[in-house]
Amino acid sequence: MVALSDLLDDVVADVDALFVFSPSSSYYERFTDPDSNLDTPIVVVAPENAVDAETYIELPLEFNNVRDRIRFGIEGAMEAGVVEEGDVVACNVAVFDGDQDAVIRVRVEEKMRSGIYDLFANSRADPSVIRDVFEVAIELGKKGQKGKPVGALFVVGDAGKVMNKSRPLSYNPFEKSHVHVGDPIVNVMLKEFSRLDGAFIISDSGKIVSAYRYLEPAAEGVDIPKGLGARHMSGAAITRDTNTTSIVLSESDGLVRAFKGGKMILEIDPEDY
Ligand SMILES: Nc1ncnc2c1ncn2[C@@H]1O[C@H](COP(=O)(O)OP(=O)(O)OP(=O)(O)O)[C@@H](O)[C@H]1O
Numbered sequence: 001m002v003a004l005s006d007l008l009d010d011v012v013a014d015v016d017a018l019f020v021f022s023p024s025s026s027y028y029e030r031f032t033d034p035d036s037n038l039d040t041p042i043v044v045v046a047p048e049n050a051v052d053a054e055t056y057i058e059l060p061l062e063f064n065n066v067r068d069r070i071r072f073g074i075e076g077a078m079e080a081g082v083v084e085e086g087d088v089v090a091c092n093v094a095v096f097d098g099d100q101d102a103v104i105r106v107r108v109e110e111k112m113r114s115g116i117y118d119l120f121a122n123s124r125a126d127p128s129v130i131r132d133v134f135e136v137a138i139e140l141g142k143k144g145q146k147g148k149p150v151g152a153l154f155v156v157g158d159a160g161k162v163m164n165k166s167r168p169l170s171y172n173p174f175e176k177s178h179v180h181v182g183d184p185i186v187n188v189m190l191k192e193f194s195r196l197d198g199a200f201i202i203s204d205s206g207k208i209v210s211a212y213r214y215l216e217p218a219a220e221g222v223d224i225p226k227g228l229g230a231r232h233m234s235g236a237a238i239t240r241d242t243n244t245t246s247i248v249l250s251e252s253d254g255l256v257r258a259f260k261g262g263k264m265i266l267e268i269d270p271e272d273y
């Protein structure tokens with residue numbers, strides 16, 4: 001005879017930590033209630049630490065793909081020394097919209113590191129700059145330009161070196177300006193200019209250094225999925241040649257991909273955001 005709760009008992013048996021993803025305050029209260037006799041450490045993973053959790057990992061995006069979301073939380077916790085290789089954790093997440101509806105058991109292994117945490121936290125550019133560029137790319141992917149799909153290539157961080165490994169395709173509309181990603185006006189400009197060829201170059205602090213850049217990185221040692229064209233190849237290759245992070249919106253399949261160290265780290269569908 002098996003009781004339904006036995007199933008859950010197996011999932012949470014002997015875990016070293018419980019990761020709670022984006023809990024509401026009322027949901028989180030049950031864990032901090034003085035009468036609760038839970039002795040498992042709790043890690044909150046969320047866009048903001050709205051519940052004042054003691055151990056907290058900041059989520060830069062609400063990754064719609066649950067594996068990405070969990071990976072981000074676990075890689076962040078590994079980095080912070082909260083968990084380590086061999087630990088077993090239970091992840092309490094909302095798979096569908098709304099409240100927590102699943103508990104997923106995960107063994108922490110060095111080889112599960114996908115680089116997704118590293119992409120945001122350890123890029124040369126500020127994490128908030130990477131997040132803002134993602135947001136522009138996602139929005140552009142959702143709406144397109146006047147309803148038509150557009151592609152765009154954003155190269156973020158280490159701008160001086162990136163400028164040295166690229167050349168202008170036309171005059172640079174950002175030449176004398178001091179605008180930053182995340183400013184509402186800039187988002188409008190970036191969308192307008194996304195019809196143009198080439199890449200946007202963005203500094204570590206988010207300043208738009210240039211539009212219209214043709215990248216000329218060395219392409220050896222770049223390993224990206226087959227079928228991606230020149231925009232993706234050059235965007236990936238520049239991240240091997242310099243200490244930059246590329247975020248690419250594909251005109252042909254509408255997906256947003258991020259590259260670092262010559263590798264594809266993340267692939268998301270703007271329609272899910
Ligand atoms: N080396 C490069 N540097 C900057 N931009 C480039 C480079 N190569 C291509 N592009 C830009 O990418 C655009 C699309 O090229 P291509 O179709 O080969 O790329 P892709 O990877 O298939 O991207 P998409 O999925 O958007 O079609 C070009 O029109 C150009 O604006």
Ligand SMILES: [Mn+2]
Pocket residue numbers: 229230252
């Ligand atoms: Mn193409």
